[in-house]
Amino acid sequence: TQLLEQSPQFLSIQEGENLTVYCNSSSVFSSLQWYRQEPGEGPVLLVTVVTGGEVKKLKRLTFQFGDARKDSSLHITAAQPGDTGLYLCAGGDRGSTLGRLYFGRGTQLTVWP
């Protein structure tokens, strides 16, 4: 079983602050996906990274895949209350043929006005 550990589990910050959440594993993944999940809803895909060292930006969100493809980070600049939610990372374990995703437990982010 491939485990993904996310940290911190909870993060509570003020509007305008920057933050980074982490997703770590001892296993190598072929791809790493970040999702955001609201209570009672399905995960919504934010980004997929597939190449070691890859960096992707989505407005104020920056995603990085570690060189060894074992870890990833999500950095949010100038957080806003609308960023509040559960952020999940999920690793794929099979090349270009989609295999199962292994999910972390998530980071619950709260951004206060």
Add this chain to the structure above:
Amino acid sequence: EPEVTQTPSHQVTQMGQEVILRCVPISNHLYFYWYRQILGQKVEFLVSFYNNEISEKSEIFDDQFSVERPDGSNFTLKIRSTKLEDSAMYFCASGLTYEQYFGPGTRLTVT
């Protein structure tokens, strides 16, 4: 924007009953999945489906579970004889390359 849809949104059933959860994947996707999430726990993989057959299944996906793509648009998960511990959110997902897109889920409550 195309999205995965699931019905029903909430299903309540008695222990031992059969349930069928339905999904309509994104139309040009080739890979289909079911995951589940027990309240307060991680999202867990159940099964993947490609080219009209199961390509991978987890240890959770025992003989009580089955999947089917009865036509060109629907993808179903059947639980033959539900147990209390089957109570969870069930998510369908579909994909074409690396990405997997999830539906809104069906909340299954077994009483």
